[in-house]
Amino acid sequence: MTEPYRIEKDSMGERQIPNDAYYGIQTLRAMENFPISGLPPLPTYVDACLLIKKATAIANGELGCIPKDVSQAIVQAADEILQGQLRDQFVVDIYQAGAGTSHHMNVNEVLANRALEILGDQKGNYKRVSPNDHVNYGQSTNDVIPTAIRIGGLLALEHGLYPALSDAIATLDTKAEEFQDVIKSGRTHLQDAVPVRLGEGFRAWAQILNDHMARIEMAAIDLTQLGLGGSATGTGLNTHPLYRFRVAQLLSDLIGQTVEPSRHLMAAMQSMSPFVHVSGALRNLAQDLVKISHDLRLMDSGPKTGFKEIQLPPVQPGSSIMPGKYNPVMTEMTSMVCFQVMGYDSAIALAAQAGQLELNVMMPLIAHNLIHSIEILGNAIAALTQQCLEGITANRDRCLAYAEGSLALVTALNPHIGYLNAAAVAKESLETGKSLRQIVLERQLMTTEELDKVLDLEKMSQMPASSPQEL
Incomplete structure (x- = not known):
């Protein structure tokens, strides 16, 4: 037996x-x-x-x-x-x-x-x-684990976060084209501002995410420098002279990305700065993702008592007591993930400075937090794209009504009637409910034809040229 x-x-x-x-x-x-x-x-x-x-x-x-x-x-x-x-x-x-x-x-x-x-x-x-x-x-925990964090980070980025970001950027660009003719009220300080195009808002988000991906890719270059071969303290004790070079070649083939031995193995084993660098880039992305998620929630707020400029696709019932209620759950989930990533980043920063002499003993925490940050961010962005961004629709009439009713339109009158006259017009409109157009005409500050040209929402919401060649 x-x-x-x-x-x-x-x-x-x-x-x-x-x-x-x-x-x-x-x-x-x-x-x-x-x-x-x-x-x-x-x-x-x-x-x-x-x-x-x-x-x-x-x-x-x-x-x-x-x-x-x-x-x-x-x-x-x-x-x-x-x-x-x-x-x-x-x-x-x-x-x-x-x-x-x-x-x-x-x-x-x-x-x-x-x-x-x-x-x-x-x-x-x-x-x-x-x-x-x-x-x-020929190995030690001291050179294997920081190398594993590097390889794990590269794998998670390549197979998760980068594809998710690319899909989100493409989806936002598609929505930008779809909504390019939708004019809405801009808002600064949560107060009415001059008109903007809904499509340009989505295009701005696409650009923001694209910039973040470039920053993460730049930071991830640090992950390709390996301390493997340093064994216990970076001296390479008990290793073959060719070992670290051959292992780097093999790992490059195995993961489909080029990695190489660090110029100084002891430095690569002691310093956790590459992980802090990547984590900081992830935190930076998370912060903007929170802002985008909150913007989407605000623009979808309502349906009767909020902005309701857009409709996020309902994916599940939103209340255990209120029938017919749908909540922006995908954006809520995204914010929660981003908060966790920010917390992980703080822990990584603390752990990275806690090493002594030839070793940082906090590597298990760094390994989990960094790789998990990459993975949950990638998963959250993929889910947000598929379950939310792709299905967003615009409430065109609501957007236009807000844009036409905004007192901020008076800003366009500044060059023609002066700031103080424009402020007086805005104040009277707010107090009496009269339109800006009506008050300007009553005060004989401009003609009807002049107002038609100045209060052209299409022109007011047009983005400026991106280069002199476009002018």
């Missing part, structure tokens, strides 16, 4: 490990020590670690640092897990041992035990395949 457990040893003693578990004794100790949040590592973070272990196993096998059959077994194990097997074996809480040693050993142990099975051996026979001596050859 097969035993339900196996015995594993480490420097602190022996422990029983469930025989069906692919993790080992160091993972078990971490599970006992850190029952904190119940949150396992993010799948993208696990993928990044597996890709690193695959690349290092190939390189160390090629360079003769570990046996070829062991190298091949580790690579096969990594590929299997990347394809979806054994994902439940990564069990260490995100709040754990400093630097990420617990998660790192969890990855090493799972790969070692699966490699043992592939070689026809039994889990736990670490003389044949060791989590430390083979899977982790």
Whole structure:
């Protein structure tokens, strides 16, 4: 009868490990020590670690640092897990041992035990395949984890946030064309302002998001400089001289993006500034997304007592007590996600400055917060685009009525009747309810023909030329 457990040893003693578990004794100790949040590592973070272990196993096998059959077994194990097997074996809480040693050993142990099975051996026979001596050859938590944050961030950006932003920008540009002829009242300080075109508002949002994507892409260049190969302190102790260069080539091929060894491994391992840089760019995006989300909610407010200049598509009932009510839930969700990203950014900044000497021990927090920020922002933007932006319609009559009734139209009269006369006209209109046109004519400040030219909403809402060549 097969035993339900196996015995594993480490420097602190022996422990029983469930025989069906692919993790080992160091993972078990971490599970006992850190029952904190119940949150396992993010799948993208696990993928990044597996890709690193695959690349290092190939390189160390090629360079003769570990046996070829062991190298091949580790690579096969990594590929299997990347394809979806054994994902439940990564069990260490995100709040754990400093630097990420617990998660790192969890990855090493799972790969070692699966490699043992592939070689026809039994889990736990670490003389044949060791989590430390083979899977982790030439590596340290101190260079693997910051590299995993970089790789995880690049993967999350490429497969999530960038496509979501691109779709949102394209959708906003499409809506800009659709609404280009819709004239509405502008508002500054939440008070009436001169007319604008609804389409230009959507075009402005598209430009804002486009600018943010460019900033994030620029910040993400920092993620391509790897400290992998520095081992414990950046000196490259116990690594082959060619190892870090070969691993960077392999990782570039595996993720489809060019990464390279840092010019100074110690600097790449110590400083968390690349992650602060990217996180800051994400926070900047989040802040503008909140503003756009709130604008959409305000413009859709009503239907009877608000602006109701646009209609956001209703996607679910909005009240458990008020029948027929629909709420702007997609914009509300987006704001909540953005607030979380801003909070993550603050935590990343605090964690980044908390390192000492050759190591920053707060890397597990940075890893989770940065990769999760990228992923939830991408998911939120994708959902907002599909469930909200694509289906927005304009309430054209409401927009035009607000534009025509705005006292701010008096601004266009300034060059013709002067600021003080215009202010007096606006004041009388507000007090009496008379139109601006009626008062100007009664005071004989302008003729009907002159007013027709000056109070032309089409011209007033026309955007200026973007270059001298357009004039």
